[in-house]
Amino acid sequence: xxxxxxxxxxxxxxxxxxxxxxxxxxxxxxxxxxxxxxxxxxxxxxxxxxxxxxxxxxxxxxxxxxxxxxxxxxxxxxxxxxxxxxxxxxxxxxxxxxxxxxxxxxxxxxxxxxxxxxxxxxxxxxxxxxxxxxxxxxxxxxxxxxxxxxxxxxxxxxxxxxxxxxxxxxxxxxxxxxxxxxxxxxxxxxxxxxxxxxxxxxxxxxxxxxxxxxxxxxxxxxxxxxxxxxxxxxxxxxxxxxxxxxxxxxxxxxxxxxxxxxxxxxxxxxxxxxxxxxxxxxxxxxxxxxxxxxxxxxxxxxxxxxxxxxxxxxxxxxxxxxxxxxxxxxxxxxxxxxxxxxxxxxxxxxxxxxxxxxxxxxxxxxxxxxxxxxxxxxxxxxxxxxxxxxxxx
Amino acid sequence: xxxxxxxxxxxxxxxxxxxxxxxxxxxxxxxxxxxxxxxxxxxxxxxxxxxxxxxxxxxxxxxxxxxxxxxxxxxxxxxxxxxxxxxxxxxxxxxxxxxxxxxxxxxxxxxxxxxxxxxxxxxxxxxxxxxxxxxxxxxxxxxxxxxxxxxxxxxxxxxxxxxxxxxxxxxxxxxxxxxxxxxxxxxxxxxxxxxxxxxx
Numbered sequence: 001x002x003x004x005x006x007x008x009x010x011x012x013x014x015x016x017x018x019x020x021x022x023x024x025x026x027x028x029x030x031x032x033x034x035x036x037x038x039x040x041x042x043x044x045x046x047x048x049x050x051x052x053x054x055x056x057x058x059x060x061x062x063x064x065x066x067x068x069x070x071x072x073x074x075x076x077x078x079x080x081x082x083x084x085x086x087x088x089x090x091x092x093x094x095x096x097x098x099x100x101x102x103x104x105x106x107x108x109x110x111x112x113x114x115x116x117x118x119x120x121x122x123x124x125x126x127x128x129x130x131x132x133x134x135x136x137x138x139x140x141x142x143x144x145x146x147x148x149x150x151x152x153x154x155x156x157x158x159x160x161x162x163x164x165x166x167x168x169x170x171x172x173x174x175x176x177x178x179x180x181x182x183x184x185x186x187x188x189x190x191x192x193x194x195x196x197x198x199x200x201x202x203x204x205x206x207x208x209x210x211x212x213x214x215x216x217x218x219x220x221x222x223x224x225x226x227x228x229x230x231x232x233x234x235x236x237x238x239x240x241x242x243x244x245x246x247x248x249x250x251x252x253x254x255x256x257x258x259x260x261x262x263x264x265x266x267x268x269x270x271x272x273x274x275x276x277x278x279x280x281x282x283x284x285x286x287x288x289x290x291x292x293x294x295x296x297x298x299x300x301x302x303x304x305x306x307x308x309x310x311x312x313x314x315x316x317x318x319x320x321x322x323x324x325x326x327x328x329x330x331x332x333x334x335x336x337x338x339x340x341x342x343x344x345x346x347x348x349x350x351x352x353x354x355x356x357x358x359x360x361x362x363x364x365x366x367x368x369x370x371x372x373x374x375x376x377x378x379x380x381x382x383x384x385x386x387x388x389x390x391x392x393x
Numbered sequence: 394x395x396x397x398x399x400x401x402x403x404x405x406x407x408x409x410x411x412x413x414x415x416x417x418x419x420x421x422x423x424x425x426x427x428x429x430x431x432x433x434x435x436x437x438x439x440x441x442x443x444x445x446x447x448x449x450x451x452x453x454x455x456x457x458x459x460x461x462x463x464x465x466x467x468x469x470x471x472x473x474x475x476x477x478x479x480x481x482x483x484x485x486x487x488x489x490x491x492x493x494x495x496x497x498x499x500x501x502x503x504x505x506x507x508x509x510x511x512x513x514x515x516x517x518x519x520x521x522x523x524x525x526x527x528x529x530x531x532x533x534x535x536x537x538x539x540x541x542x543x544x545x546x547x548x549x550x551x552x553x554x555x556x557x558x559x560x561x562x563x564x565x566x567x568x569x570x571x572x573x574x575x576x577x578x579x580x581x582x583x584x585x586x587x588x589x590x591x592x593x
Contacts, residue, residue, distance in 0.1 A: 007569030016554040016569070042573065048593050049576045052583070053549035055527040056443035065452070067434040071427055074456050163461070163485060217492040221539050 004028060004035050009042050160218050169209030169245070176202050186248045188284060188372060193254065195391035196278070200252035205283075208246040213239060223306060231302050234295065242290045249283035274360055274379040278388060281375045285368070297321075300328070327366075327373065343367050343389045344374065352382045365389055430459055433476055437483045440550045444487030444534070445494075446527060454490065458483045477559035480552065484543040484560075488534070491542075495535035529591070533583045541575035548572060 004025060011017050012025050029036050176182045182190040185204045192200065216238035223231050255276035290296070297318050304314035321328065336353035343350075348367030363382035366375050367389075376389050437458050441451040461482055462475070534542040540561070547557055557572075558565040583593045 005570065006573045007567065007571075010569035010573045011554060014554065014569075045573075045576050045580060049545065049579050050549065052526070052530045052579070052593060053443075053545060055523055055530055056446065056546075056549065058439070058442050058448075065435065065438055067431040070434050070438075070452070070455070071430045074430065074459060077456060163482070215489060217489065217496075218539075224538065225540075 003032060004038070006038065006042060009035070009039050010046065013039070013043055013046055160215070160222065164212045164215065164218075165210050166212070167208075167210045168243075169207055171206030171208075171248075173206050174204045176204055178202065182250050186250055186284075188282075190250050190282060191392040192252055193278070193280060193388055193391050194393050195388050196254050198254055200254045200280070203251045203253075205249040205251060207248045209244065211241065211243045213241055215239075226306060228306055231305055233302060234298060236293055236295070237299065240291050240294050242288065242294075244286055244288050246286040247284040249281060251282075252280040254278040254280070278376065278378040281373075281377075283373050285371055285373060327368075341365075341386055343386050344369055344392060348374075348389070350382060350385055426463060429462070429475055433479050434459075436476075436550065437479050440480060440483045440546060441487045443546050443550060444484065444491050444531065446531060450490070451487075454486050455483070458486060474559050476556065477562070480547055480556070480560035481543070481562070484546055485539070487546070488539050488542050491531055491535040495532055526591070529583070529587055533579060533586060536582055536586075537575070537578055540571070541578050544568075544571055544575045545579060 008017075008021075008025065012022060015022075017025065029039065174185065176185065179190045179192055179202065182202050182204055190202075214237045216233060216235060219237070220233050223229065223233065255278060256274060257277035257279055258274065300321070301311075301314045301318045304317060305311055309317070336351055338349055338351045341348055341350050343365060344367055346367055346369050348365055351364045351366070352361075353363070354361055360379050362377065362379040363385050364375060364377040365382075365385040366373070368374070374389070374392075376385055378385065378388075434455065438451055438455045441454045441458075442448060445451050445454065458479060462479060534546065537545075544557060544561060547560055552560065554568040555565060557563075557568050561568075561571075563571065580593055587593075
């Protein structure tokens with residue numbers, strides 16, 4: 001039998017092995033002086049640390065709380081309007097996809113989301129940011145492998161978001177019959193693809209608002225966990241409040257598109273299955289409110305370094321971006337390419353992904369016009385994107 | 394500027410930016426919540442007391458933990474691991490508090506004052522020494538990686554390896570190793586901070 005690992009020996013010390021395992025360990029120990037010595041060292045270390053931690057325990061004179069009494073007090077302290085909290089953590093815990101793990105990390109670090117208690121909120125003068133243009137930044141997912149759901153950084157990000165985001169506004173999506181009904185609900189002119197003769201499924205997505213308070217220690221801890229202790233977040237972010245408001249959006253889905261969450265257990269769709277699927281989204285610019293002292297460019301530079309970019313490249317990219325008016329879309333360097341193109345009379349960005357949803361190649365065309373962000377996403381050749389988008393009316 | 398989050402089957406490049414969230418439970422007296430509260434409150438309070446060293450504050454934080462649970466009722470519905478979630482959330486809150494206190498640099502003094510009143514001995518000097526040591530232990534915990542501080546405090550609070558695995562979301566087989574690493578880190582940090590004043 002090979003020598004025993006420390007973890008097993010530690011479990012043995014704590015009596016956390018079953019009888020059979022414990023007996024096997026005893027037999028090995030009887031024959032292995034090296035493991036016996038390792039066990040003695042571990043026992044001494046454990047005893048010292050346990051003794052230190054034992055000083056934290058409540059003393060015997062401390063009265064114990066009656067849970068029933070504590071519950072009555074808990075009920076009495078019920079806030080008048082408890083704010084719901086997001087289940088971002090469920091998303092992160094369950095199926096954290098690298099593509100938006102990068103986005104999540106950027107989001108947390110760049111402080112795209114956040115908020116705070118009303119009293120501090122009112123005391124601050126906030127910078128209001130609005131999207132006027134879109135920029136794409138390639139990120140290196142190798143650097144973000146730690147954001148996989150089972151990993152420590154992935155869990156830390158999920159827990160951070162779960163602990164810190166408070167939803168302030170939410171309304172349910174609503175399926176509508178046609179564009180004019182959507183117009184009435186959203187308050188802007190909804191446009192559809194005249195190049196398509198089929199009738200899309202139009203949904204008005206509910207208005208959303210959420211807020212988060214940044215916590216320097218927790219965010220630095222996440223960077224440390226990524227092995228990037230060299231990146232030091234500025235202390236000015238601690239306690240900073242960021243608020244996001246997303247107005248009502250309209251989505252129009254044409255053709256045989258996959259439905260999120262409903263394709264599990266079925267065979268993976270092929271390009272042929274998804275040909276003709278086009279998803280159009282229109283949303284007025286979300287508003288992000290941040291404290292004026294928050295240096296977005298500095299944070300973005302750090303975030304891009306965390307996503308695998310060199311310090312010089314990150315700085316160079318950030319110098320070209322006005323962070324107060326640009327929606328930055330991270331795409332994995334090895335998953336696709338992007339180009340700028342004229343669309344709908346303005347400059348847009350066409351992203352081509354070799355295999356995104358269900359491994360089928362696709363494209364996403366993004367542009368901003370008259371304060372509305374448009375995205376046109378589909379499967380198959382990206383050549384069809386611009387003509388389709390130009391048919392909007 | 395915005396980040397789009399969709400559920401795992403989609404992509405951030407999908408249209409329809411959508412934030413997915415739970416609905417809140419409007420009534421904390423909802424069936425089941427009280428029994429969860431009564432079952433787990435002592436453990437949550439014990440974990441928090443160890444971390445912050447002040448009973449009133451620990452009770453406040455424990456209430457915060459249960460409010461979080463109350464707002465995330467999906468927890469109770471989904472995986473059934475409410476105890477693990479509560480322990481993890483309690484230690485996260487406690488460690489956040491501890492770190493903030495450590496940053497303010499008043500922590501050791503404050504902790505000494507707090508714990509001196511809860512002495513375990515009738516000897517006032519012994520109580521003061523114990524309080525001083527507790528303050529140091531908390532200062533060390535505040536400077537460890539959160540995952541290490543979490544496992545040490547939860548183990549000291551009496552959680553079994555199985556409960557630790559559930560709370561920390563790790564495999565049972567890795568608990569022993571994590572504990573060993575956490576103990577090493579604790580000793581190293583303690584010695585670095587206090588070698589000239591006190592042996593561990």
